[in-house]
Amino acid sequence: MAKIEAKLAEMGLVLPQPLQMPADARMSLPFAWVRVSGKRVFVSGHVPLNADGTIAQPIGKVGAEVSPAEGYAAARLVALAQLASLQRALGDLDRITAWLRVLAMINVAPAFDQTPRIANGFSDLILDLFGPDVGTHARSAVGMVLPLNVPVECEAEVEIDGP
Template sequence: MARIEAKLEEMGLSLPQALQMPKNVSMSLPFAWVRVRGTRVFVSGHVPLNPDGTIAQPVGKVGAEVSPDEGYAAARLVALAQLASLQKALGDLDRITAWLRVFAMINVAPGFDQMPRIANGFSDLIIELFGPDIGIHARSAIGVALPLNVPVECESEVEIDG
């Protein structure tokens, strides 16, 4: 078993299925979840998912319907969703040699300004899994309105071995 997969199992974590859009939503998604270009890999925005690929609850604005702790947990689920897409695209998560950048978008209530605290859910999990040499990344965390009222969406860029 690959090192990162073994670590996920050791931590009691599993990767979710691909996003299953809610039945009442009909929108086209004309983009790639993961785009590999040489040794650079661009990962489209992912949202928090349940193991079956449905959108995880709670949904809503962090600082209103979603507590900061729930937002942090949602960001961890986003990291797992990205790892699932990366595993599908790369075949092996151990091919990742560096997490370069994470762009975290947090659905925030007016006046909520702790976006970095929420984004730490994503970053902390990646660093725990990959260690600081590979897992440390540049990051931005901003407050925005998000589709489907999800609390967190993140995109990222990683480097892989040739």
């Protein structure tokens, strides 16, 4: 078993299935979840998913319907969703040699200003799995309105070993 997969199993974490859009979403998604270009890999915005690929609850704005602790947990689920997409695209998460950049977008109530605290759910999991040499990344955490009223969406860029 690969190193990252073994750590996931050791932590009791399961990578989710691909996103299952809600029936009432009425939108198409004409893009790649993961785009590999040489050693660079661009990961589209992912949302928190349950193991079956459905959107995880709770939904809503952090600081209103969603507590900061729930927002942190949602960001952690986003990291798992990205890892699942990366595994499907790369075949092996151990091919990742560096997490370069993460953009965390948080669906916030008007006065909520703790977006970095929520984004830490994503970053902490990546650092736990990959360690500081590979897992340390540049990051922005911004508040905005998000599609499907999810609390967190993140995109990322990673570097991999050869093709």
